[in-house]
Amino acid sequence: MKENSRDSKSGKKAAAPSDNVLLQTVEQYKREREILLALSSDLTKVRDKNDLILLFKKRIKGLFYISHTIVTLIDYKDATYTPFLLDNDGSPIRSHQRYQEMVHSRFPLNEPFIQSVLHAAAPISFLLEDIMNEPQSPPFLRVNYEKGVKEILMATLMKEEKAMGFLHVYTDKPGGFSTEFRSIINGIIPQISSAVSNIIKNEELLKEEEEKSFLLDFSSEIATVRTKEGLARAVQGALHKLNPSGGFVIRRINEDKKALSPYVHDLSKTHDKKILTALENSVFPINDGIQNRILNSAIPMLFNTEREIQRSPDSAYLQYWKQMGMENFAGIRLRNGETNLGILLLDLDDINVKLLKGICAQVSIAMANIMANEQITKTQEEQSFLLDFSKDITRVRTRLDLQKAIFTVLDKTMHTQLAMIRVIDDDGIHLSSFMYDRSLFPNTKGTFDDMVAIRITVEETYTAQVLASEEGLMFNVEEELKNGNAYATLWKTTGLKNMYALPLRVGDKNIGTIWMLANRLSPLLVKGICAQISIAIANIQANEQLDGYKKKLEVENDYLKEQIKTIYNFSEIIGSGEAMQKVYRLISLVADSNTSVLVTGETGTGKELIARAIHNASPRKEKLMVKVNCAALPASLIESELFGHERGAFTGAVDRRIGKFELANNSTLFLDEIGELPLDAQAKLLRVIQERELERIGGKQTIKLDVRLIAATNRNLEEEIKAGRFRADLYFRLNVFPIHLPPLRQRLEDIEPLTNFFIQKYARSTGRKIRSISPRVMHKLRSYTWPGNVRELEHLVERSILLSEDGKIEDIYIPENAAEDQQNPALLLNRSLDEVERSYIIETLKRCAGKISGAGSAAEVLKIPGNTLHSKMKKLGIYKSDYFS
Numbered sequence: 001m002k003e004n005s006r007d008s009k010s011g012k013k014a015a016a017p018s019d020n021v022l023l024q025t026v027e028q029y030k031r032e033r034e035i036l037l038a039l040s041s042d043l044t045k046v047r048d049k050n051d052l053i054l055l056f057k058k059r060i061k062g063l064f065y066i067s068h069t070i071v072t073l074i075d076y077k078d079a080t081y082t083p084f085l086l087d088n089d090g091s092p093i094r095s096h097q098r099y100q101e102m103v104h105s106r107f108p109l110n111e112p113f114i115q116s117v118l119h120a121a122a123p124i125s126f127l128l129e130d131i132m133n134e135p136q137s138p139p140f141l142r143v144n145y146e147k148g149v150k151e152i153l154m155a156t157l158m159k160e161e162k163a164m165g166f167l168h169v170y171t172d173k174p175g176g177f178s179t180e181f182r183s184i185i186n187g188i189i190p191q192i193s194s195a196v197s198n199i200i201k202n203e204e205l206l207k208e209e210e211e212k213s214f215l216l217d218f219s220s221e222i223a224t225v226r227t228k229e230g231l232a233r234a235v236q237g238a239l240h241k242l243n244p245s246g247g248f249v250i251r252r253i254n255e256d257k258k259a260l261s262p263y264v265h266d267l268s269k270t271h272d273k274k275i276l277t278a279l280e281n282s283v284f285p286i287n288d289g290i291q292n293r294i295l296n297s298a299i300p301m302l303f304n305t306e307r308e309i310q311r312s313p314d315s316a317y318l319q320y321w322k323q324m325g326m327e328n329f330a331g332i333r334l335r336n337g338e339t340n341l342g343i344l345l346l347d348l349d350d351i352n353v354k355l356l357k358g359i360c361a362q363v364s365i366a367m368a369n370i371m372a373n374e375q376i377t378k379t380q381e382e383q384s385f386l387l388d389f390s391k392d393i394t395r396v397r398t399r400l401d402l403q404k405a406i407f408t409v410l411d412k413t414m415h416t417q418l419a420m421i422r423v424i425d426d427d428g429i430h431l432s433s434f435m436y437d438r439s440l441f442p443n444t445k446g447t448f449d450d451m452v453a454i455r456i457t458v459e460e461t462y463t464a465q466v467l468a469s470e471e472g473l474m475f476n477v478e479e480e481l482k483n484g485n486a487y488a489t490l491w492k493t494t495g496l497k498n499m500y501a502l503p504l505r506v507g508d509k510n511i512g513t514i515w516m517l518a519n520r521l522s523p524l525l526v527k528g529i530c531a532q533i534s535i536a537i538a539n540i541q542a543n544e545q546l547d548g549y550k551k552k553l554e555v556e557n558d559y560l561k562e563q564i565k566t567i568y569n570f571s572e573i574i575g576s577g578e579a580m581q582k583v584y585r586l587i588s589l590v591a592d593s594n595t596s597v598l599v600t601g602e603t604g605t606g607k608e609l610i611a612r613a614i615h616n617a618s619p620r621k622e623k624l625m626v627k628v629n630c631a632a633l634p635a636s637l638i639e640s641e642l643f644g645h646e647r648g649a650f651t652g653a654v655d656r657r658i659g660k661f662e663l664a665n666n667s668t669l670f671l672d673e674i675g676e677l678p679l680d681a682q683a684k685l686l687r688v689i690q691e692r693e694l695e696r697i698g699g700k701q702t703i704k705l706d707v708r709l710i711a712a713t714n715r716n717l718e719e720e721i722k723a724g725r726f727r728a729d730l731y732f733r734l735n736v737f738p739i740h741l742p743p744l745r746q747r748l749e750d751i752e753p754l755t756n757f758f759i760q761k762y763a764r765s766t767g768r769k770i771r772s773i774s775p776r777v778m779h780k781l782r783s784y785t786w787p788g789n790v791r792e793l794e795h796l797v798e799r800s801i802l803l804s805e806d807g808k809i810e811d812i813y814i815p816e817n818a819a820e821d822q823q824n825p826a827l828l829l830n831r832s833l834d835e836v837e838r839s840y841i842i843e844t845l846k847r848c849a850g851k852i853s854g855a856g857s858a859a860e861v862l863k864i865p866g867n868t869l870h871s872k873m874k875k876l877g878i879y880k881s882d883y884f885s
């Protein structure tokens, strides 16, 4: 080890100088001064590494023999020093195999060799041979030695009285470094120190400038970014400059604030499809020990992939990154104001905090803008979509229209399916299934059908919650399963995550509930759609009600037509005999009141005519009289015909039906052929008459009634009671005011006026002019027994008109047996009414070739319904053998 000193212990320098020597010394001193001055002045001009290298290479090497120089810098953070500047042009060690290793190594400060340099007051030299094998000696000593270098001169570079690095000068010359050289180096070390520190400063300034202009470029590029794709391109471009081979991922915090999803990325580092798909489609929980730390840190963080894998071995994305060759990665939060938006993860080994923060600030703004833009676009799309939907829905008139509109909107726009719409019934308590999508439950159709069939009430747990909620509820399928919600088992089969249930409301009124299964739905859209659907359902209900009214009106219209026909045909009741006079009196007595009337009399005596006359003379005449023929209906339909039914009340009840009783509210109900009413219907009729209110079959609602009853029968109801076929209590209720119509044969005085009346009526309708009827015919008519009463007379006249010639009725057809009987009045008069009726029906059946009902049948000839004829035949004991002789 040699220290540089002008009065060193060297024998040469200690000898007494002669004049010559003195002169030489002065000369040398002068030369040294000049070199020093020149080098000092050159050193002040040094701006960068290159200037300094040139100075070593050209200036110093031009003056002294050395092989090469190196400047190393101390890093106090890890107490090491590392190469900073190399003048290695002529360096013999460049060909050494460890050269690169040496250039990039960090050598520890706490070893004897460098410590002795640090403690030396001046540049100090070493013979490599002496020190390279010392334990802890830095390996570069041996490397140099192996390439022929003999000696090293080390000088400490100082900055503000602290060592900042070292100047290493090497020589392969056996003589080593001259005293002059040592002295020169000692003289210029402060200048070299400040030159190095200037270079460092300049480099930092340059780097800062570069970073600034980098950020400026990035900022102007990112300012033009409007889309996710644009953002990906800009970030990719910028990061490429920092680490050309590294990728990046921006993850965005999900709406639930529990996880992050990939937003934009550059995963070009891998072409493995499995990895790509997994990374692109995953959702990453925030609290995974990495993401939450990044989000909570104001500065970028650097992670070692392997170390993090050991900490959280389950983190799949780390495993993938490892497979992609990412050893380290940096994570920085993206934040807009006080709100975290997401994180940026970079494939980087080293971080430049300032630069990354700058990049992230820009990315955050761009991301916030894009997200805001996306939100605006989404809102606009949703609004325009709602507008379209609302247009569609205004055209909706029927359930089918609505179903089409709803299914389209849910499927196309919201990618969800309707589970169910339930609508609150008129009673305000029950909810019925209104619309549903069975295809949603392909594997559990049975269970779903059962659910559809159930009429739940507004009190049902889930329905009550939904109806009470302001804007609906979201049931998480998994959670509901855990909570024991029975429906959730069915929901689960669809694989969808949530059941969205909203109240359907018009104004403040709940009209039902809507249930939709989906993974995620836009709250704004769902709310908008539900509002539209509510209105559409209310419209459909109003429409259905209107349809109901329309049907009712149509039915009323039929009655009106019938009534008009009746009034037109029978503007007056014909008959001025005493019997009819009595009937007129009774009509005028009872018409004004609400009293029930029972009209009795043989078939065809005009009972319906009397009933209409009572109604037309009553205060109820403005409304239509409603007629029910109790004999014309199958027993199974009588109740529904009279009292109506709700939709679904029994098999085949596809629509709600309004009963005749309800139809006759505030009017008159004419129950024709009341004697034919089955006993159970009689019981129900009695209850309605007593309570003056009814419930439709299958209905819960009680309907108050104000109906005037007129019943008619050709049966002897008292005998029917005795036979147990008619309820006595009902009879007493109906028979409040009895009117009996005598048979035509007991009011012969009415035959002629009735005949004339019918002649005029049919002459008018057939267009024939009938001037007269022969006295013989009239006599014949009066002599006949008229088992079919006025109806039979009317029928015979009609027939005769068709057969008449020259405007004169010369003959009239009277049934044969009856004609025979007529020849023997005694016989006729001795026969009971039933016998007469029986033989008349048999005769008619014979004439109609045994055809009982339908076109050209006996029922048609007799102008009675087929059912009535059947029951009469049964009652009178008429068998096939009687008319097929």
Ligand SMILES: Nc1ncnc2c1ncn2[C@@H]1O[C@H](COP(=O)(O)OP(=O)(O)OP(=O)(O)O)[C@@H](O)[C@H]1O
Pocket: 570, 572, 573, 574, 575, 601, 602, 603, 604, 605, 606, 607, 608, 609, 610, 672, 712, 713, 714, 754, 790, 791, 794, 864
């Ligand atoms: N007094 C009358 N004046 C005019 N037409 C009459 C008279 N009586 C009955 N008619 C006519 O005779 C026909 C039968 O009358 P209506 O249907 O009223 O008899 P009904 O006693 O109700 O018969 P059924 O017991 O078979 O129901 C009808 O066309 C009716 O217009």
